[in-house]
Amino acid sequence: MTTPSWLTVTRGNAPLLVSLPHTGIDLVDIEPQLTSRWLGQRDCDWWIDRxxxxxxxxxxxxxxxAISRTVIDVNRDPxxxxxxxxxxxxxxxxxxTFDGDPLYRVGEEPTPADIDRRRQTYFEPYHAAxxxxxxxLRALHPKVVLYDCxxxxxxxxRLFDGELPVFNFGTNDGKSADPALQKLVTDIIAGGGKSWVVNGRFKGGWITRxxxxxxxGVHALQMELSNRGYMREPIGPVGPDNWPVPYDPDFAAPMRKTLTNILETALGWART
Structure with a gap:
């Protein structure tokens, strides 16, 4: 089966699968239906792939x-x-949008047939992969970690009160991963000096669950990061003039160091 051009699978043999479901900005054929291109891309998980x-x-x-979550969200119950x-x-x-702005022009909202087509075209291939x-990976290892970014x-x-913690770590209330793995990751984020929560507002979406x-032997983790943890995020309402901010490798470096520690620790656990 041919892999679609918008789907990238980079294969490794370690007991770790990293999922990037929300970094796409490709609006494919729906852009004419939208109120604006910027709104259609605003809720992207900006720069997470980098x-x-x-x-x-x-x-x-x-x-x-590479497909935008506005087209279809591959981390929702189908x-x-x-x-x-x-x-x-x-x-x-x-x-x-997350803020409640209408994404579609009046009368241009997706129909049940549109949703079914998008599910078959974009959702199902991602999950098949x-x-x-x-x-x-399970054929190679007795246990595997699925890490959803x-x-x-x-x-x-509209989605939560106040300012979200920097690290929002989820295991579907402990159902999707071994408690020992959850503790290892929790210890890392708890010791990093940034705000954190486990199984709070974001405890894991469809992929984790x-x-x-x-x-x-499949242990699924979701890590939801507040943008300010790795971006120079303007706090509060954003507009086309200030969002998204460019990716700054130097600013993101401390977060990358913590995330590297998390993935290496998860790998070490999976290999024991």
Whole structure:
């Protein structure tokens, strides 16, 4: 089966799979339906692919989609069921931004047929790649870590109160990973001098919940970083004139050091 041009799978043989589901900005054929290109790309997990570009050098397998989450969010339940009942969130094919701005021109919102087409075209190949790589790695190792990479602006009143911690580490309330692995990662972020929480507002999306199965040797972790941890983020409302800010390797270096420690620690645990 031919890999689509928007899907990148970098194969390694270490017991670690790194998932990059929200760094894409490609709006493919839906841009004419949107209120603006900038809004369609604003909620991207900006520069996360660059922040973690060391992962392949550790021997990790990296799966990345270039498709924007505005087209379809590959970290949502494909049935459309909310992962956070009772809380504001965005859906499989979001019609609003995180801040509640309409993404689509009036009457141009995706129909059920549109959503089904996007699911088949973009969602299913991404998950087929994840499943295939996890199967391949499990054939090589008795246990594998699936690490799902995310980031978000630090202040979005519609989604959460106040300022989000820098590190938001999730294991679906301890269901998706071994407690020993969770503790190792928690100890790293707790000792780093930045704010942190485990299984708080962001405890893991569809990827973490669907694939995390410790009994079968797959341990899934989600790391949601506040943008200020690695970007010169303007705190508060943003506009086309100040968002996204450029990636600054020097500013991001301390975060990269911590994340490298986390992935190396997870690898060490998986190899024991």
């Amino acid at each position: 922040l973690y570009d060391f992962a392949a050098g550790l021997g990790a397998t990296v799966v990345h989609t 049935s459309g069921v909310s992962l956070y009942p009772g809380q504001t969130t965005t859906g499989l094919c979001p019609t609003e 994840l499943a295939a790589e996890l199967k391949r 995310h980031s978000i602006r630090s202040v979005i009143p 669907h694939y995390g199965n410790p009994a079968d």
